[in-house]
Amino acid sequence: MELITPGLGLVFWMTLAFLLLVYVLGKFAWKPILQMLKERETSIHEALSSASKAREEMKQLQFSNEQLLQEAKNERDALMNEARKVRDRLIEEARVKATEEASRIVEGAKASIQNEKMAAITELKNQIAESSLNLAKFILKRELSDPKKQEEYVQELLKEVKFN
Protein backbone atom coordinates (compact mmCIF):
# COMPACT_ATOMS: atom_id res chain seq x y z
CA MET A 1 0.00 0.00 0.00
CA GLU A 2 2.86 2.34 0.79
CA LEU A 3 4.09 1.83 -2.75
CA ILE A 4 1.07 3.50 -4.34
CA THR A 5 0.23 6.07 -1.67
CA PRO A 6 1.92 9.39 -2.31
CA GLY A 7 3.42 10.75 0.92
CA LEU A 8 2.44 14.28 1.88
CA GLY A 9 5.97 15.36 2.81
CA LEU A 10 7.42 13.92 -0.38
CA VAL A 11 4.83 15.74 -2.49
CA PHE A 12 5.63 18.98 -0.65
CA TRP A 13 9.41 18.70 -1.05
CA MET A 14 9.18 17.48 -4.63
CA THR A 15 6.96 20.44 -5.57
CA LEU A 16 9.38 22.83 -3.90
CA ALA A 17 12.47 21.26 -5.46
CA PHE A 18 10.87 21.00 -8.88
CA LEU A 19 9.69 24.61 -8.87
CA LEU A 20 13.16 25.70 -7.84
CA LEU A 21 14.68 23.54 -10.57
CA VAL A 22 12.37 24.92 -13.26
CA TYR A 23 13.02 28.48 -12.10
CA VAL A 24 16.81 28.23 -11.73
CA LEU A 25 17.38 26.16 -14.86
CA GLY A 26 14.90 28.27 -16.81
CA LYS A 27 16.67 31.45 -15.89
CA PHE A 28 20.33 30.40 -15.82
CA ALA A 29 20.46 27.44 -18.17
CA TRP A 30 17.64 27.00 -20.69
CA LYS A 31 17.26 30.65 -21.57
CA PRO A 32 20.93 31.28 -22.46
CA ILE A 33 21.33 27.81 -24.00
CA LEU A 34 18.29 28.13 -26.28
CA GLN A 35 19.25 31.67 -27.16
CA MET A 36 22.81 30.65 -28.04
CA LEU A 37 21.53 27.70 -30.07
CA LYS A 38 19.24 29.99 -32.01
CA GLU A 39 22.02 32.53 -32.47
CA ARG A 40 24.40 29.88 -33.71
CA GLU A 41 21.81 28.43 -36.06
CA THR A 42 21.08 31.82 -37.58
CA SER A 43 24.78 32.59 -37.88
CA ILE A 44 25.42 29.25 -39.58
CA HIS A 45 22.45 29.87 -41.84
CA GLU A 46 23.74 33.33 -42.70
CA ALA A 47 27.25 32.05 -43.28
CA LEU A 48 25.97 29.36 -45.62
CA SER A 49 23.78 31.74 -47.57
CA SER A 50 26.55 34.32 -47.83
CA ALA A 51 28.95 31.61 -48.98
CA SER A 52 26.58 30.56 -51.73
CA LYS A 53 26.09 34.21 -52.60
CA ALA A 54 29.86 34.67 -52.81
CA ARG A 55 30.08 31.60 -55.01
CA GLU A 56 27.44 33.07 -57.26
CA GLU A 57 29.30 36.36 -57.39
CA MET A 58 32.52 34.55 -58.12
CA LYS A 59 30.86 32.79 -61.00
CA GLN A 60 29.52 36.10 -62.25
CA LEU A 61 32.96 37.64 -61.91
CA GLN A 62 34.59 34.79 -63.77
CA PHE A 63 32.02 35.08 -66.50
CA SER A 64 32.54 38.82 -66.84
CA ASN A 65 36.29 38.27 -66.81
CA GLU A 66 35.98 35.88 -69.69
CA GLN A 67 33.74 38.31 -71.44
CA LEU A 68 36.28 41.07 -70.94
CA LEU A 69 39.04 38.88 -72.25
CA GLN A 70 36.99 37.98 -75.29
CA GLU A 71 36.22 41.61 -75.90
CA ALA A 72 39.87 42.51 -75.60
CA LYS A 73 40.74 39.78 -78.06
CA ASN A 74 38.09 40.99 -80.45
CA GLU A 75 39.34 44.53 -80.17
CA ARG A 76 42.89 43.44 -80.77
CA ASP A 77 41.81 41.54 -83.84
CA ALA A 78 39.87 44.54 -85.04
CA LEU A 79 42.84 46.79 -84.47
CA MET A 80 45.10 44.39 -86.29
CA ASN A 81 42.69 44.24 -89.19
CA GLU A 82 42.44 47.98 -89.25
CA ALA A 83 46.21 48.29 -89.17
CA ARG A 84 46.57 45.80 -91.94
CA LYS A 85 44.05 47.68 -94.02
CA VAL A 86 45.78 50.96 -93.39
CA ARG A 87 49.07 49.43 -94.30
CA ASP A 88 47.66 47.99 -97.50
CA ARG A 89 46.03 51.27 -98.33
CA LEU A 90 49.23 53.18 -97.69
CA ILE A 91 51.22 50.79 -99.84
CA GLU A 92 48.59 50.99 -102.52
CA GLU A 93 48.54 54.76 -102.40
CA ALA A 94 52.30 54.92 -102.49
CA ARG A 95 52.35 52.56 -105.40
CA VAL A 96 49.74 54.58 -107.26
CA LYS A 97 51.57 57.77 -106.49
CA ALA A 98 54.85 56.30 -107.64
CA THR A 99 53.28 55.08 -110.85
CA GLU A 100 51.72 58.44 -111.42
CA GLU A 101 54.99 60.16 -110.72
CA ALA A 102 56.80 57.81 -112.96
CA SER A 103 54.34 58.27 -115.77
CA ARG A 104 54.41 61.98 -115.20
CA ILE A 105 58.20 61.91 -115.45
CA VAL A 106 58.01 59.75 -118.52
CA GLU A 107 55.39 62.09 -119.96
CA GLY A 108 57.63 65.07 -119.19
CA ALA A 109 60.56 63.28 -120.70
CA LYS A 110 58.54 62.44 -123.81
CA ALA A 111 57.41 66.05 -124.15
CA SER A 112 60.88 67.38 -123.74
CA ILE A 113 62.12 64.76 -126.20
CA GLN A 114 59.45 65.91 -128.63
CA ASN A 115 60.43 69.49 -128.07
CA GLU A 116 64.05 68.66 -128.48
CA LYS A 117 63.21 66.69 -131.56
CA MET A 118 61.16 69.54 -133.01
CA ALA A 119 63.93 71.96 -132.18
CA ALA A 120 66.38 69.61 -133.76
CA ILE A 121 64.19 69.25 -136.83
CA THR A 122 63.76 73.00 -137.04
CA GLU A 123 67.46 73.42 -136.67
CA LEU A 124 67.99 70.70 -139.24
CA LYS A 125 65.56 72.38 -141.61
CA ASN A 126 67.29 75.65 -141.11
CA GLN A 127 70.60 73.94 -141.67
CA ILE A 128 69.25 72.16 -144.73
CA ALA A 129 67.86 75.38 -146.01
CA GLU A 130 71.18 76.99 -145.32
CA SER A 131 73.08 74.15 -146.92
CA SER A 132 70.64 74.16 -149.86
CA LEU A 133 71.24 77.76 -150.27
CA ASN A 134 74.96 77.09 -150.03
CA LEU A 135 74.56 74.25 -152.47
CA ALA A 136 72.47 76.31 -154.79
CA LYS A 137 74.98 79.03 -154.52
CA PHE A 138 77.67 76.47 -155.28
CA ILE A 139 75.74 74.92 -158.16
CA LEU A 140 74.80 78.22 -159.48
CA LYS A 141 78.38 79.11 -159.39
CA ARG A 142 79.50 75.88 -161.29
CA GLU A 143 76.81 74.54 -163.57
CA LEU A 144 74.78 77.36 -164.62
CA SER A 145 76.39 77.09 -167.96
CA ASP A 146 74.98 73.77 -168.94
CA PRO A 147 71.21 73.54 -168.35
CA LYS A 148 71.14 69.80 -168.85
CA LYS A 149 73.79 69.14 -166.42
CA GLN A 150 72.18 71.59 -164.13
CA GLU A 151 69.01 69.61 -164.16
CA GLU A 152 70.91 66.36 -163.55
CA TYR A 153 72.70 67.77 -160.73
CA VAL A 154 69.64 69.15 -159.00
CA GLN A 155 68.06 65.75 -159.36
CA GLU A 156 70.99 64.10 -157.81
CA LEU A 157 71.07 66.50 -154.96
CA LEU A 158 67.42 66.10 -154.32
CA LYS A 159 67.87 62.37 -154.07
CA GLU A 160 70.38 62.84 -151.36
CA VAL A 161 68.27 65.22 -149.37
CA LYS A 162 65.55 63.44 -147.47
CA PHE A 163 62.98 64.94 -145.24
CA ASN A 164 62.37 63.32 -142.14
Place this chain on the structure above:
Amino acid sequence: MTASRSLVPAFRFLALSVLMGFLLISRIYASAQDHTQLNAASDSVSTPQSEAESHKAEGKFNAGEMILEHVVDNHEWHVAEIGSLHLTIPLPIILLYDGRIYTFCSSRFHNESGSYLGFKLEKEGPHKGKIIRIGSQGESAESIPVYDFSITKIVLAIFISTFLLILIFVSVANSFKRNRNKAPSGLQSLLEPLIIFIRDDVAKSSIGEKKYEKFMPFLLTVFFFIFFNNLFGLIPFFPGGANVTGNIAVTLVMAVFTFVITTISGNKHYWIDIINTPGVPWWLKFPVPLMPVVEIIGIITKPFVLMIRLFANITAGHIIVLGFVSLIFIFGAISAALGVGVSVVSVAFMLFMNLLELLVAFIQAYVFTLLSALYFGLATTEPEHH
Protein backbone atom coordinates in the same frame (compact mmCIF):
# COMPACT_ATOMS: atom_id res chain seq x y z
CA MET B 1 43.73 -4.17 -34.69
CA THR B 2 40.34 -2.52 -35.17
CA ALA B 3 38.56 -5.49 -33.64
CA SER B 4 40.61 -5.32 -30.46
CA ARG B 5 40.14 -1.56 -30.27
CA SER B 6 36.37 -1.84 -30.47
CA LEU B 7 36.40 -4.65 -27.92
CA VAL B 8 38.09 -2.54 -25.25
CA PRO B 9 35.14 -0.22 -24.46
CA ALA B 10 32.74 -3.14 -24.67
CA PHE B 11 34.83 -5.07 -22.20
CA ARG B 12 35.07 -2.06 -19.89
CA PHE B 13 31.32 -1.66 -19.96
CA LEU B 14 30.79 -5.33 -19.25
CA ALA B 15 33.27 -5.23 -16.37
CA LEU B 16 31.56 -2.16 -14.90
CA SER B 17 28.13 -3.74 -15.15
CA VAL B 18 29.31 -6.96 -13.51
CA LEU B 19 30.99 -4.93 -10.78
CA MET B 20 27.80 -3.01 -10.16
CA GLY B 21 25.84 -6.22 -10.05
CA PHE B 22 28.23 -7.72 -7.48
CA LEU B 23 28.13 -4.59 -5.36
CA LEU B 24 24.37 -4.86 -5.27
CA ILE B 25 24.56 -8.52 -4.35
CA SER B 26 27.20 -7.99 -1.70
CA ARG B 27 25.10 -5.25 -0.16
CA ILE B 28 22.04 -7.42 0.13
CA TYR B 29 24.05 -10.46 1.07
CA ALA B 30 25.57 -8.48 3.93
CA SER B 31 22.13 -7.48 5.11
CA ALA B 32 20.92 -11.08 4.97
CA GLN B 33 23.96 -12.20 6.92
CA ASP B 34 23.37 -9.51 9.46
CA HIS B 35 19.80 -10.55 10.00
CA THR B 36 20.80 -14.08 10.90
CA GLN B 37 23.48 -12.78 13.24
CA LEU B 38 20.97 -10.54 14.91
CA ASN B 39 18.68 -13.50 15.36
CA ALA B 40 21.41 -15.60 16.92
CA ALA B 41 22.61 -12.95 19.33
CA SER B 42 20.01 -10.35 20.18
CA ASP B 43 22.49 -8.36 22.31
CA SER B 44 23.34 -6.37 19.22
CA VAL B 45 26.34 -4.09 19.58
CA SER B 46 25.28 -2.03 16.62
CA THR B 47 22.20 0.14 16.62
CA PRO B 48 19.11 -1.87 15.78
CA GLN B 49 17.79 -1.31 12.31
CA SER B 50 14.23 -1.08 11.26
CA GLU B 51 15.07 -3.36 8.38
CA ALA B 52 16.67 -5.88 10.63
CA GLU B 53 13.86 -5.87 13.16
CA SER B 54 11.22 -6.51 10.60
CA HIS B 55 13.05 -9.63 9.48
CA LYS B 56 13.56 -10.76 13.03
CA ALA B 57 10.05 -12.05 13.46
CA GLU B 58 10.32 -14.42 10.55
CA GLY B 59 13.99 -15.20 11.04
CA LYS B 60 14.32 -15.95 7.37
CA PHE B 61 15.18 -14.02 4.23
CA ASN B 62 11.95 -12.55 2.97
CA ALA B 63 12.33 -11.60 -0.69
CA GLY B 64 9.07 -9.66 -0.96
CA GLU B 65 9.84 -7.46 2.02
CA MET B 66 13.46 -6.91 0.98
CA ILE B 67 12.38 -5.81 -2.49
CA LEU B 68 9.67 -3.51 -1.20
CA GLU B 69 12.05 -1.92 1.30
CA HIS B 70 14.47 -1.09 -1.51
CA VAL B 71 11.77 0.34 -3.71
CA VAL B 72 9.84 2.54 -1.26
CA ASP B 73 10.90 5.64 0.67
CA ASN B 74 12.73 5.47 3.99
CA HIS B 75 13.46 7.79 6.89
CA GLU B 76 17.15 6.99 6.75
CA TRP B 77 19.55 6.15 3.99
CA HIS B 78 21.06 2.74 4.35
CA VAL B 79 24.36 2.89 2.49
CA ALA B 80 26.13 -0.37 3.28
CA GLU B 81 26.69 -3.04 5.86
CA ILE B 82 30.13 -4.47 6.45
CA GLY B 83 29.78 -7.41 8.80
CA SER B 84 27.85 -6.06 11.74
CA LEU B 85 28.76 -2.44 10.98
CA HIS B 86 25.89 -0.45 9.56
CA LEU B 87 26.65 2.50 7.35
CA THR B 88 23.46 4.48 7.57
CA ILE B 89 22.91 8.18 6.96
CA PRO B 90 20.42 9.46 9.55
CA LEU B 91 18.05 12.00 8.02
CA PRO B 92 16.19 14.89 9.65
CA ILE B 93 12.64 14.21 10.82
CA ILE B 94 10.30 17.19 10.49
CA LEU B 95 6.83 16.70 11.94
CA LEU B 96 3.85 19.00 12.09
CA TYR B 97 1.65 17.88 14.98
CA ASP B 98 -1.08 19.81 16.72
CA GLY B 99 0.15 23.14 15.31
CA ARG B 100 3.72 22.60 16.44
CA ILE B 101 6.78 21.66 14.48
CA TYR B 102 9.05 18.92 15.81
CA THR B 103 12.48 18.44 14.26
CA PHE B 104 14.97 15.80 15.28
CA CYS B 105 17.37 13.27 13.83
CA SER B 106 16.01 9.94 12.63
CA SER B 107 18.67 8.12 14.69
CA ARG B 108 16.66 9.12 17.81
CA PHE B 109 14.27 6.29 16.98
CA HIS B 110 17.06 3.78 17.55
CA ASN B 111 16.30 2.98 21.17
CA GLU B 112 14.54 0.27 23.15
CA SER B 113 11.01 1.52 22.62
CA GLY B 114 11.68 2.83 19.13
CA SER B 115 9.95 6.10 19.96
CA TYR B 116 11.04 9.69 20.65
CA LEU B 117 9.12 12.73 21.97
CA GLY B 118 5.95 10.67 21.80
CA PHE B 119 6.41 9.79 18.13
CA LYS B 120 7.02 6.29 16.90
CA LEU B 121 8.29 5.01 13.58
CA GLU B 122 6.06 2.05 12.83
CA LYS B 123 7.88 -1.08 11.73
CA GLU B 124 4.97 -3.42 11.42
CA GLY B 125 1.40 -3.49 10.28
CA PRO B 126 -0.56 -1.33 7.88
CA HIS B 127 1.28 1.89 8.88
CA LYS B 128 4.74 0.46 8.37
CA GLY B 129 7.28 3.20 7.69
CA LYS B 130 4.91 5.93 8.91
CA ILE B 131 5.43 8.06 11.99
CA ILE B 132 2.56 7.93 14.48
CA ARG B 133 1.78 9.60 17.79
CA ILE B 134 1.76 7.32 20.78
CA GLY B 135 0.41 7.83 24.23
CA SER B 136 2.45 7.60 27.41
CA GLN B 137 1.74 3.87 27.69
CA GLY B 138 2.89 3.19 24.15
CA GLU B 139 -0.61 2.83 22.71
CA SER B 140 -1.27 4.60 19.44
CA ALA B 141 -3.23 7.82 19.70
CA GLU B 142 -4.52 8.79 16.28
CA SER B 143 -6.93 11.51 17.21
CA ILE B 144 -4.79 14.27 15.67
CA PRO B 145 -2.96 13.44 12.41
CA VAL B 146 0.84 13.71 12.25
CA TYR B 147 2.00 15.56 9.16
CA ASP B 148 5.34 14.17 8.13
CA PHE B 149 7.58 16.65 6.24
CA SER B 150 10.78 14.71 6.93
CA ILE B 151 13.73 14.87 4.61
CA THR B 152 13.49 11.22 3.65
CA LYS B 153 15.79 9.16 1.44
CA ILE B 154 13.93 10.15 -1.71
CA VAL B 155 13.68 13.82 -0.70
CA LEU B 156 17.44 13.84 -0.18
CA ALA B 157 17.93 12.12 -3.54
CA ILE B 158 15.71 14.79 -5.14
CA PHE B 159 17.80 17.53 -3.52
CA ILE B 160 21.04 15.91 -4.66
CA SER B 161 19.80 15.51 -8.22
CA THR B 162 18.40 19.07 -8.23
CA PHE B 163 21.76 20.36 -7.10
CA LEU B 164 23.65 18.27 -9.67
CA LEU B 165 21.27 19.25 -12.48
CA ILE B 166 21.72 22.93 -11.67
CA LEU B 167 25.49 22.46 -11.49
CA ILE B 168 25.62 20.58 -14.80
CA PHE B 169 23.32 22.81 -16.81
CA VAL B 170 24.59 26.13 -15.52
CA SER B 171 28.11 25.01 -16.46
CA VAL B 172 26.80 23.89 -19.85
CA ALA B 173 25.17 27.30 -20.27
CA ASN B 174 28.51 28.90 -19.44
CA SER B 175 30.28 26.75 -21.98
CA PHE B 176 27.62 27.83 -24.49
CA LYS B 177 28.51 31.43 -23.71
CA ARG B 178 32.22 30.67 -23.99
CA ASN B 179 31.79 28.91 -27.35
CA ARG B 180 29.52 31.56 -28.76
CA ASN B 181 28.89 30.74 -32.44
CA LYS B 182 31.53 28.04 -32.25
CA ALA B 183 31.45 24.24 -32.22
CA PRO B 184 30.35 22.74 -28.87
CA SER B 185 32.95 21.22 -26.54
CA GLY B 186 33.05 18.86 -23.58
CA LEU B 187 29.84 18.26 -21.62
CA GLN B 188 28.10 20.72 -23.89
CA SER B 189 28.53 18.47 -26.90
CA LEU B 190 27.08 15.54 -24.92
CA LEU B 191 23.94 17.39 -23.83
CA GLU B 192 23.40 19.68 -26.80
CA PRO B 193 21.95 16.94 -29.06
CA LEU B 194 19.45 16.04 -26.32
CA ILE B 195 18.41 19.67 -25.87
CA ILE B 196 18.03 20.06 -29.63
CA PHE B 197 16.13 16.76 -29.76
CA ILE B 198 13.65 17.99 -27.13
CA ARG B 199 13.32 21.33 -28.86
CA ASP B 200 12.91 20.10 -32.44
CA ASP B 201 11.38 16.64 -32.23
CA VAL B 202 9.30 17.04 -29.09
CA ALA B 203 8.35 20.68 -28.57
CA LYS B 204 8.32 22.07 -32.12
CA SER B 205 6.61 19.06 -33.68
CA SER B 206 3.95 18.75 -30.94
CA ILE B 207 3.23 22.35 -30.03
CA GLY B 208 4.15 24.17 -33.20
CA GLU B 209 6.77 26.65 -34.31
CA LYS B 210 4.96 29.67 -32.91
CA LYS B 211 4.12 28.69 -29.33
CA TYR B 212 6.68 26.11 -28.29
CA GLU B 213 9.06 28.56 -26.67
CA LYS B 214 7.19 29.26 -23.45
CA PHE B 215 6.89 25.53 -22.69
CA MET B 216 10.58 24.82 -23.25
CA PRO B 217 11.80 25.42 -19.65
CA PHE B 218 9.25 22.96 -18.25
CA LEU B 219 9.78 20.34 -20.96
CA LEU B 220 13.56 20.43 -20.73
CA THR B 221 13.50 20.35 -16.93
CA VAL B 222 11.05 17.44 -16.84
CA PHE B 223 13.04 15.48 -19.42
CA PHE B 224 16.39 15.91 -17.75
CA PHE B 225 15.00 15.45 -14.23
CA ILE B 226 13.41 12.13 -15.18
CA PHE B 227 16.30 10.96 -17.33
CA PHE B 228 18.91 11.89 -14.73
CA ASN B 229 17.02 10.29 -11.84
CA ASN B 230 16.25 7.17 -13.89
CA LEU B 231 19.97 6.73 -14.52
CA PHE B 232 20.86 7.57 -10.92
CA GLY B 233 18.34 5.02 -9.71
CA LEU B 234 20.26 2.33 -11.59
CA ILE B 235 23.46 2.99 -9.66
CA PRO B 236 23.20 0.60 -6.71
CA PHE B 237 25.07 2.64 -4.08
CA PHE B 238 24.79 6.07 -2.43
CA PRO B 239 24.02 9.05 -4.06
CA GLY B 240 22.26 6.74 -6.51
CA GLY B 241 19.99 3.85 -5.76
CA ALA B 242 17.02 5.83 -4.53
CA ASN B 243 13.92 5.00 -6.51
CA VAL B 244 13.02 8.64 -7.20
CA THR B 245 11.15 8.40 -10.51
CA GLY B 246 9.60 5.13 -9.34
CA ASN B 247 7.94 6.89 -6.45
CA ILE B 248 4.33 7.81 -7.02
CA ALA B 249 4.56 11.13 -5.15
CA VAL B 250 7.32 12.32 -7.48
CA THR B 251 5.49 11.31 -10.64
CA LEU B 252 2.29 12.76 -9.19
CA VAL B 253 3.88 16.18 -8.76
CA MET B 254 5.23 16.20 -12.30
CA ALA B 255 1.91 15.02 -13.74
CA VAL B 256 0.10 17.73 -11.76
CA PHE B 257 2.48 20.31 -13.24
CA THR B 258 1.61 19.06 -16.72
CA PHE B 259 -2.10 19.17 -15.85
CA VAL B 260 -1.90 22.70 -14.42
CA ILE B 261 0.08 24.06 -17.37
CA THR B 262 -2.30 22.39 -19.86
CA THR B 263 -5.35 23.80 -18.07
CA ILE B 264 -3.93 27.31 -17.72
CA SER B 265 -2.75 27.56 -21.32
CA GLY B 266 -5.92 25.99 -22.77
CA ASN B 267 -7.52 28.41 -25.26
CA LYS B 268 -11.15 28.87 -26.26
CA HIS B 269 -10.87 26.29 -29.03
CA TYR B 270 -9.60 23.67 -26.56
CA TRP B 271 -12.51 24.12 -24.14
CA ILE B 272 -15.09 24.25 -26.92
CA ASP B 273 -13.73 20.97 -28.29
CA ILE B 274 -14.12 19.41 -24.86
CA ILE B 275 -17.69 20.57 -24.30
CA ASN B 276 -18.86 20.26 -27.89
CA THR B 277 -16.65 17.63 -29.44
CA PRO B 278 -16.62 17.98 -33.23
CA GLY B 279 -17.24 14.97 -35.46
CA VAL B 280 -19.46 13.19 -32.94
CA PRO B 281 -23.20 12.48 -33.53
CA TRP B 282 -25.42 15.02 -31.72
CA TRP B 283 -27.33 12.35 -29.75
CA LEU B 284 -24.12 11.58 -27.87
CA LYS B 285 -24.14 15.14 -26.58
CA PHE B 286 -27.66 16.45 -26.27
CA PRO B 287 -30.11 14.58 -24.03
CA VAL B 288 -27.39 12.83 -22.05
CA PRO B 289 -24.06 14.71 -22.28
CA LEU B 290 -22.07 11.52 -22.70
CA MET B 291 -19.19 12.86 -24.79
CA PRO B 292 -18.60 16.00 -22.69
CA VAL B 293 -18.42 13.82 -19.58
CA VAL B 294 -15.96 11.48 -21.25
CA GLU B 295 -13.86 14.45 -22.40
CA ILE B 296 -13.86 16.03 -18.95
CA ILE B 297 -12.77 12.72 -17.42
CA GLY B 298 -10.11 12.65 -20.14
CA ILE B 299 -8.61 15.90 -18.83
CA ILE B 300 -7.85 14.10 -15.59
CA THR B 301 -6.93 10.70 -16.99
CA LYS B 302 -4.25 12.08 -19.29
CA PRO B 303 -1.93 13.29 -16.49
CA PHE B 304 -3.02 10.36 -14.32
CA VAL B 305 -1.73 7.95 -16.95
CA LEU B 306 1.51 9.94 -17.15
CA MET B 307 1.93 9.48 -13.40
CA ILE B 308 1.19 5.74 -13.43
CA ARG B 309 3.28 4.96 -16.51
CA LEU B 310 6.51 6.43 -15.22
CA PHE B 311 6.02 5.08 -11.68
CA ALA B 312 5.15 1.58 -12.87
CA ASN B 313 7.91 1.31 -15.45
CA ILE B 314 10.71 2.37 -13.17
CA THR B 315 9.48 0.49 -10.10
CA ALA B 316 8.93 -2.65 -12.17
CA GLY B 317 12.49 -2.46 -13.47
CA HIS B 318 13.84 -2.14 -9.93
CA ILE B 319 11.66 -4.99 -8.68
CA ILE B 320 12.83 -7.31 -11.44
CA VAL B 321 16.51 -6.62 -10.76
CA LEU B 322 15.98 -7.10 -7.02
CA GLY B 323 14.00 -10.26 -7.76
CA PHE B 324 16.97 -11.77 -9.56
CA VAL B 325 19.16 -10.89 -6.59
CA SER B 326 16.65 -12.50 -4.21
CA LEU B 327 16.70 -15.71 -6.24
CA ILE B 328 20.35 -16.21 -5.26
CA PHE B 329 19.52 -16.07 -1.54
CA ILE B 330 16.40 -18.15 -1.82
CA PHE B 331 18.32 -20.90 -3.57
CA GLY B 332 21.36 -20.27 -1.37
CA ALA B 333 19.23 -21.01 1.70
CA ILE B 334 18.41 -24.44 0.25
CA SER B 335 21.99 -25.29 -0.62
CA ALA B 336 25.16 -23.24 -1.01
CA ALA B 337 26.05 -24.94 -4.29
CA LEU B 338 22.61 -24.22 -5.70
CA GLY B 339 23.02 -20.56 -4.70
CA VAL B 340 26.33 -20.33 -6.54
CA GLY B 341 24.79 -21.98 -9.61
CA VAL B 342 21.80 -19.68 -9.63
CA SER B 343 23.99 -16.61 -9.09
CA VAL B 344 25.58 -17.10 -12.51
CA VAL B 345 22.19 -17.06 -14.21
CA SER B 346 20.94 -14.24 -11.97
CA VAL B 347 23.92 -12.00 -12.71
CA ALA B 348 23.49 -12.61 -16.43
CA PHE B 349 19.82 -11.69 -16.22
CA MET B 350 20.56 -8.66 -14.03
CA LEU B 351 23.09 -7.44 -16.54
CA PHE B 352 20.49 -7.82 -19.26
CA MET B 353 17.88 -6.03 -17.13
CA ASN B 354 20.26 -3.21 -16.30
CA LEU B 355 20.97 -2.68 -19.98
CA LEU B 356 17.25 -2.75 -20.68
CA GLU B 357 16.72 -0.25 -17.86
CA LEU B 358 19.24 2.09 -19.49
CA LEU B 359 17.00 2.07 -22.53
CA VAL B 360 13.85 2.43 -20.40
CA ALA B 361 15.45 5.37 -18.55
CA PHE B 362 15.62 7.30 -21.80
CA ILE B 363 12.35 6.08 -23.27
CA GLN B 364 10.29 6.93 -20.19
CA ALA B 365 11.81 10.40 -19.90
CA TYR B 366 11.11 10.90 -23.60
CA VAL B 367 7.54 9.59 -23.38
CA PHE B 368 6.66 11.75 -20.38
CA THR B 369 8.06 14.84 -22.11
CA LEU B 370 6.50 14.01 -25.48
CA LEU B 371 3.03 13.40 -24.01
CA SER B 372 3.24 16.59 -21.92
CA ALA B 373 4.19 18.48 -25.08
CA LEU B 374 1.30 16.86 -26.97
CA TYR B 375 -1.17 17.93 -24.27
CA PHE B 376 0.22 21.48 -24.38
CA GLY B 377 -0.08 21.35 -28.15
CA LEU B 378 -3.72 20.25 -27.91
CA ALA B 379 -4.46 23.03 -25.43
CA THR B 380 -2.92 25.78 -27.55
CA THR B 381 -3.84 24.72 -31.07
CA GLU B 382 -5.75 27.27 -33.13
CA PRO B 383 -8.92 26.26 -35.00
CA GLU B 384 -8.22 25.50 -38.63
CA HIS B 385 -9.57 28.05 -41.04
CA HIS B 386 -11.10 26.61 -44.16
